[in-house]
Amino acid sequence: MTRxxxxxxxxxxxxxxxxxxxxxxxxxxxxxVNLISSPGSGKTMLLERTLASFEPGxxxxxxxxxxxxxxxxxxxxxxxxxxxxxxxxxxxxxxxxMVTSALAExxxxxxxxxxxxxxxxLVCPTSYDLGEEARxxxxxxxxxxxxxxxxxxxxxxxDLVVLNKVDLLPYVPFRMDLAREYIRRVQxxxxxxxxxxxxxxxxxxxxxxxxxxxxAC
Amino acid sequence: xxxxxxxxxxxxxxDCEPAxxxxxxxxxxxAPAIMHEMSIAGSMLEAVRAExxxxxAHVMAVGVKIGELSGVDSESLRFCxxxxxxxxxxxxxxxxxxxxxxRHRCRRCDRDFDVQEYRTECPQCGSAETEMASGxxxxxxxxxxxxx
Numbered sequence: 001m002t003r004x005x006x007x008x009x010x011x012x013x014x015x016x017x018x019x020x021x022x023x024x025x026x027x028x029x030x031x032x033v034n035l036i037s038s039p040g041s042g043k044t045m046l047l048e049r050t051l052a053s054f055e056p057g058x059x060x061x062x063x064x065x066x067x068x069x070x071x072x073x074x075x076x077x078x079x080x081x082x083x084x085x086x087x088x089x090x091x092x093x094x095x096x097x098m099v100t101s102a103l104a105e106x107x108x109x110x111x112x113x114x115x116x117x118x119x120x121x122l123v124c125p126t127s128y129d130l131g132e133e134a135r136x137x138x139x140x141x142x143x144x145x146x147x148x149x150x151x152x153x154x155x156x157x158x159d160l161v162v163l164n165k166v167d168l169l170p171y172v173p174f175r176m177d178l179a180r181e182y183i184r185r186v187q188x189x190x191x192x193x194x195x196x197x198x199x200x201x202x203x204x205x206x207x208x209x210x211x212x213x214x215x216a217c
Numbered sequence: 218x219x220x221x222x223x224x225x226x227x228x229x230x231x232d233c234e235p236a237x238x239x240x241x242x243x244x245x246x247x248a249p250a251i252m253h254e255m256s257i258a259g260s261m262l263e264a265v266r267a268e269x270x271x272x273x274a275h276v277m278a279v280g281v282k283i284g285e286l287s288g289v290d291s292e293s294l295r296f297c298x299x300x301x302x303x304x305x306x307x308x309x310x311x312x313x314x315x316x317x318x319x320r321h322r323c324r325r326c327d328r329d330f331d332v333q334e335y336r337t338e339c340p341q342c343g344s345a346e347t348e349m350a351s352g353x354x355x356x357x358x359x360x361x362x363x364x365x
Contacts (some may be wrong), residue, residue, distance in 0.1 A: 001361050001362070001363050002364075004268065004272070004359060004360050005358070006357040006358065006359050007356070007357070008356065008357055009355060009356050009357075010281060010355045011257065011260055091256065092252060123253070124252065127287065127289060128253070152335070153353075156286050156349075156353075185336075188345070
């Protein structure tokens, strides 16, 4: 038996496609954000509020991933920006090939901001680079403040954590100070914003983050 | 709307029939709820087939390094890997997993250390200015081949 050394990543093919996507985004001036969270934390609502705040001429597009249904695409399409649903048919995450196919029918230089809503899941999307410039993890206050410790791999790769549903804080035993501490333990450099998509609190900070980090367009 | 049937899943081994072991897995609608370890196992087997063809040999074992913060569960990966290999021409094929700890390096005193209990401060000089040194790995290390 011969041992052959093999120094490469297991998801080499995904990483290669993600690198192609990233190069394409840079060439065309597209800023890409990958949103990850558990199901029901409010990613779609956050995107709805985000799209509702944009001027009609803003060159923004959305890809939204789910295992089944195009409910989210229908919700998001109401705001007049291009939206495509990716139904994974069982897979618990988006990968770079799905994003590449979904983008094929759009003019690559017509998008300044691409928002990708990943499949609701705090584990599986972590390993899959989609060519994004920034990764946002959404955590809602109904989920419990220890999620960053339970899912450190996901929070460790976040550029921004959005703490959502803060309007519910009076009704749930969620300690914001602990949540912030746990997030910083697994990713000391991460930015954190608190929002409520229901009342609109904090949305201006989130929108400023998009403009500052991802670029005003 | 873009649909992905099972066979269209990238990274997955499209030509592998689901093994009987998977029959009892959770279903969502009509599709099996595929954990990402299944996609990852599929990618590994694609690489095994490629190496096998390149060396005109049977791959007997594949070694991988999995970091503590890779987001990959070793036992799930092993379950998926074995399910995909079972009763195929890839068998026998062993999976050898080396777990790598989450490590940080101190920017001030250059000390490397394991992160334990989520503490990323330097145990030597106490600095909070540390950076990740390892733990996100999801890499092949080697394959063991036998000439056919």
